[in-house]
Amino acid sequence: MPYRKILAFTVLFTLAQAASAQDSWGDDEWESDWGTEQDQGIDVYGYVEAAIGGRFESSPYHKRLSIAEPRLQLGFDERWQDIAWTAKADGWYDGFDETWHGQIRELNAQFTVFDNTDIKIGRQVLTWGIGDYLFLNDLFPKDWQSFFVGRDQEYLKAPSDALRITSYFDWFNVDFVWSPEFDPDNYIRGERISYFNPLTQQLTGDDPSIQFVEPTRDEYALRLFRNHEGVEYAVYGYDGFTKSPEAVTDNFQPTFGRLTVVGASVRMPLGPGLVNTEVANYNRHDAEDHWRALVGYEQELWTRFTGGFQAYVEKGDNQTRTVFTTRLTWRDERDDLNLSLFAFVSPNQSDGYLRPTFDYRIDDNWSLSGGFNLFFRERPETFFGQLTENNNAYLRMRYAF
């Protein structure tokens, strides 16, 4: 079995090198392919990556391994008849569940109508809102499993099957997204990352008796936005469901409660830095409503060292959760080493999450990344506290082409 894994990775890697060979540039490096109309051929890009990671301690719920995967991503863009086509797919062998997986990350067509309207249809990655790792009005699916085991930041966003219509006007712009079928987060459900089950009042690993019931209705998201003299204003709306299971069905299986959100944000320069603020009202229909609010500030503290700070609150009639975050980033003079520490701390729930990471760019093809996912707590039922058994470290080596 290990031999087969190595073989698989070798084959993927050889394919990647072959694909990139056409990209090499020798003496005539200045003359090689500038991507003009004449020399545009079929252009496939992507990467091969090997990731390995483990938990610090044996967990009663899981094996020690948190991530072990060779992965190939292939992407392809083509412009045909004023339509931009994009396809991007991943294939990987997951050493955790010991099976092969495939996922289409993007498969979409983008085109313009009436000069002022862009339409993108198909599978796509969607993001808006201005929080840094805190999402108030961005209710597009996230992949928390990937985030917590140390896959590339790209995988924090899970794709949606959606229609996006963006219209641009003189006074404001409108962004409308319709997903015919609700796209949940790739939420924590025990099999890879354990969590606190409020019904049984205990930490839970893989439990086949728990059936997560996903809604099949559609969902809508709307954004009105404008950039006026460097100040970015936006108003948001969403109608659908909570993106991770936060409700139970009649027979006590976890499910997704109805959700309607209305919110707004402003982002602008302030002094030497940037300030951002965002609010959202969460109307839960069948559960207690709450507000979410965020204020953040980011500034370059000294050359190539940036600090960001956010204060965040979720407030309902009976429950309040506050979170402070900091992001410290340093990059070296040549811009090839990036060190970052992102910290979430909740003073009123006495828990938190630290994400120290490094990214080292060896050359135009090779890069090495690594980091830790460290949760801490006083009580096991809190947001980050339930994840403490999953503390892990990871390393990824990538060849991009």
Place this chain on the structure above:
Amino acid sequence: MKHLFLTALSAAVLFVSGQAISAEKSAREIVEQAELNAYYSGDDGRSAARMIITDNQGREQMRQFTILRKDQEDGGVQDMMIFFSRPADVRDTVFRVVKRVNDDDDRWLYLPDLDLVKRISAGDKRTSFVGSHFFYEDVSGRDTALDSYEVLSEDDAKYVLKGTPKDSDKVEFSYYEVVIDKEHMLPVESTFYNDSGEAYRKMEVLEIETVQGYPTVTHSRISDLENGGKTDMQFRFMQYDIGLPDSIFSERSLRNPPAEWLQLRD
């Protein structure tokens, strides 16, 4: 007598300071003209660029991008978008800048894998531009108001000027010497000196082409004289006064790059 002496003295002072002012002014005029020619040719422009970065052990990297630029006013506010096509890890990344004079630029970076429009806080402009030996400031232009200038020498072909930062705490150089070619009124060589008076960084222009009547640098190089290593930058497919609409410089072009303006044709 005493009165006359004072008048003469003050006249002399006035004369001397008047000389100093006009000398400084002419040095400044030269620099400002060179800045306009280097960064503000035409009302707008499009260019493809390629950088080859060589480190002090001879290892090479490449960056390739297309720049769209539009001037709101000559020597003033400028909109710029940079669309990266190589290498793989920055492919389809877009950088948007609103360059301001005497104020911080507005900067955004679009990360296509996340569909994220990331706003970047104002930063030290004398740091590496995408891992090359060029600084942000070398690409977008250093604000001429930040330095004072004097003419060191002049002959038929060139001026040699010395630039000294008004606030030396904000930059890594103590002063620099810039050679401005009289034919094109473009800076063709800049050498930066540290506090001990040693040259440690050098910019040189290796090729100038005249495009639509505008003298244009098509090949330049920054060398690290202290540690070794250099970056060569070449421009191709330059076009000026192409009539870029203001609407191009917006969040829209980050998510949906304006293909008609990015198509490279000879």
